[in-house]
Amino acid sequence: MKAAVCREFAKPLVIEELSLLPPEADQILVDITACAICHSDITYAKGDWGGTLPAVYGHEAVGRVRELGSDVKGFSVGDRVLVTLIRHCGHCSPCAEGMPVVCDHAGEGESPIRDGEGVTLVQGMATGGFAEQVVVHRSQAITLPDDIPDDVASLLACGVITGVGAVVNAAKVRPGQTVAVIGAGGVGLNVIQGAVIAGASKIIAIDLNETKFAEAKAFGATDTLDGRTPNLPAALRALNNGRGVDYAFVAVGVAAAFNQAAQLIAANGTVVAVGMPPSGHMAEYDPSSIAGGCQHIVGSKMGNTVIERDIPWLIELWRQGRLNLDGLISGRYPLEQINEAIEATLGGEAKRNVIVFEGAK
Secondary structure, eight states: OEEEEBOSTTSOOEEEEOEEOOOOTTEEEEEEEEEEOOHHHHHHHHTTTOOOSSEEOOOEEEEEEEEEOTTOOSOOTTOEEEEOSOOOOSSSHHHHTTOGGGOTTTTOSOOOEEOTTOOBOEEGGGTOOSBSEEEEEGGGEEEOOTTSOHHHHHGGGTHHHHHHHIIIIIIOOOTTOEEEEEOOSHHHHHHHHHHHHHTOSEEEEEESOGGGHHHHHHTTOSEEEETTOTTHHHHHHHHTTTSOEEEEEEOSSOHHHHHHHHTTEEEEEEEEEOSOOOTTOOOOOOHHHHHHTTOEEEEOSGGGOOHHHHHHHHHHHHHTTSSOOGGGEEEEEOGGGHHHHHHHHHTSOOSEEEEEOTTOO
């Protein structure tokens, strides 16, 4: 199979011929037809989160099942499936509590990827989706209905569930509450969509790039603010009846945005950490304000998603026209042009670029 390999951090990916070990008893082999590019893939490839090389990244994938492990139930050869990074055991304490995104055993298992010399490559985020095929644990996949295209469906594997899930699962925003979203990129737009779905009365999009404001409003933002506005907390309160918001979602991986978010929430308000800055970048808070205002800081990983529950729901919202997936795609590229797709993503204008493979529906 062909795959895009990261052999040096912050260098272009290299297209190579690799091989996969056959699926173990609890694994499936999937022919990939589409894989969206997430900023997390780019952050890993830059080396900002450390890690080991060589590696194959990519984790927002769709494809067809080619082979099943001997113990796999619920899938058939030929099934169209969404492939996510949410590998989970199903029986540890987090899994039992409905939080498979933080499964105690998620990181276990050997990478199935090998190069021509037999060297094991890292399977990025337990997926390795920038490739023609993947071998993944059965818990990482869910079957897809026929009516949703592969490129559109791939967005559900991370960007959409991360944004929408942060609102409905992690924060549990109620109708009438108010929301600020720092960062109007791909994930931020899905936080905005989630806030609309949850019934938020005020949704304020904050970004340093004013060209994103029209898009933010198209996805449901009621107001926009330039993040460089002098006395941003006062400007936000002026838009929100003189008070801070109930929830401030940080949808960018910049530590300074977390400092900013803490100044935007009202008493009993919540900062929801969605974006992930490079390792070692620290945020600062005034603990007296947090304690005195009964405020909260909540982490949200992959929108605290349970794919069996959330993916069918999101697809139904898409069918009803209540979830805009098609409008999130900025460009489609073959695997051989993945570096161009990454550069376009880094340019700041793209929402999601998708690598499309042969056989895509």
